[in-house]
Amino acid sequence: MGETRKIALTVNGKRYAEEVEVRMHLGDFLRQQLGLTGTHLGCEHGVCGACTVLVDGVSARSCLMLAVQADGRELLTVEGIAPNEEELHPLQEAFRDNHGLQCGFCTPGMLTTLIEFLGDNPDPTEREVREAISGNLCRCTGYQGIVAAALDAAQRLKALKQA
Numbered sequence: 001m002g003e004t005r006k007i008a009l010t011v012n013g014k015r016y017a018e019e020v021e022v023r024m025h026l027g028d029f030l031r032q033q034l035g036l037t038g039t040h041l042g043c044e045h046g047v048c049g050a051c052t053v054l055v056d057g058v059s060a061r062s063c064l065m066l067a068v069q070a071d072g073r074e075l076l077t078v079e080g081i082a083p084n085e086e087e088l089h090p091l092q093e094a095f096r097d098n099h100g101l102q103c104g105f106c107t108p109g110m111l112t113t114l115i116e117f118l119g120d121n122p123d124p125t126e127r128e129v130r131e132a133i134s135g136n137l138c139r140c141t142g143y144q145g146i147v148a149a150a151l152d153a154a155q156r157l158k159a160l161k162q163a
Contacts, residue, residue: 002021002022004019004020004022006018006020007019007068007070007071007072009072009073010073010074010075011034011074011075011076011080012075013080016034018067023066025044025063025065026063026065026066027039027044027062028067030062036079038077038079039051039053039062039077039108040105040108041062041063042063044063046061046063048109049061049106049136049137050106050137051063051109052112052113053075053077053112054075054076055073055074056073057076057116058116059113076115081111081115089111089115090157091114091118091149091157094153095111095146095153097149098145099141100146101140102141103139103140105139106138106139106140110136113133114129114133117133118153122154122158129147129150129151130143130147133147
């Protein structure tokens, strides 16, 4: 084992204090040390978007970020999107209802990317959704179901705010 550092961070609302190798990527830390395997590692070059998580509310490729860089930060992974174990987030419901996933490999990165995007743009156009997910690769869906799910989720989130 190489040089290590102690880090403290919050992941999905839970506080962690862990010893990590200084060269360990955040994605590996989440999967191997915290057991949060929902974040998928695909290309490990920051191209595919499967490893996208939110760091202080901003999307980041966990394969390009070191775990020590997350010290003191707040992270949201796909495991933390749902409000509780019995309910899905409106975006997750929309993915289910609009066939926005097939093999599911890209789904965690798509969801985290869209959580940030819909927070910034609550009434997006189809073109804006396509631009928002352009950094996330999907080999299965042709993106139509994902785009439909994002547009549907925007409407669901808007309805929740009005209720």
